[in-house]
C-alpha cells in the first residue's frame with residue numbers, strides 16, 4: 001500500500017471538497033493519506049519516494065490558486081529530477097475560459113519534465129458540465145488508488 005500526500009489548490013473550495021472525498025476512498029483501500037491545504041516544499045519532499053495527488057482548480061487566466069502557487073514555483077525553481085515520485089493530477093476548471101484546466105496541465109507538464117511517473121491519466125473536470133465535481137472525481141480516485 002502507498003503513502004500518499006494530497007496537495008490542494010483552491011480558491012472557492014471545490015478542489016478541497018474533492019480532496020476531502022478522495023481521502024477516505026484511498027484510506028479504505030489501505031493507503032496512508034495526508035491532505036495538505038497549504039502545501040510547502042518540505043511537505044512535498046516528504047513524498048519524494050512515494051505518491052503525490054495534486055488536486056487543483058485554475059483561476060485568473062490559466063493561473064494557480066494562491067494555496068498551491070508557491071509550491072509549484074518552489075518545485076520548478078528548487079527541484080530538478082524526481083524519478084522516484086509517482087503522482088496523479090485532478091484538474092478542475094471551466095471550459096468557458098480560454099486556458100481550460102491550465103493550472104493542472106501546467107503542474108503535470110512540470111512533473112513530466114522532471115521525470116516523475118504519472119499513474120493514470122490527467123483528469124480534467126469541467127465545472128460547466130459537472131456542477132458536483134465529486135460525482136466525476138470519486139470514481140476516478142477509486143480506480144487511481146487501485147493502480148498504486
Ligand SMILES: Cc1cc2nc3c(=O)[nH]c(=O)nc-3n(C[C@H](O)[C@H](O)[C@H](O)COP(=O)(O)O)c2cc1C
Nearest residue numbers: 010011012013014015057058060062093094100101
Ligand atoms: C475568476 C475566475 C477565473 C477562472 N479562470 C479559469 C481558467 O483560466 N481556466 C479554467 O479552466 N477555469 C477557470 N475558472 C473556473 C474554476 O477553475 C472552476 O470554477 C473551479 O471549479 C473552481 O474550483 P475552486 O473552488 O477549487 O477554486 C475560473 C473561475 C473564476 C471564478
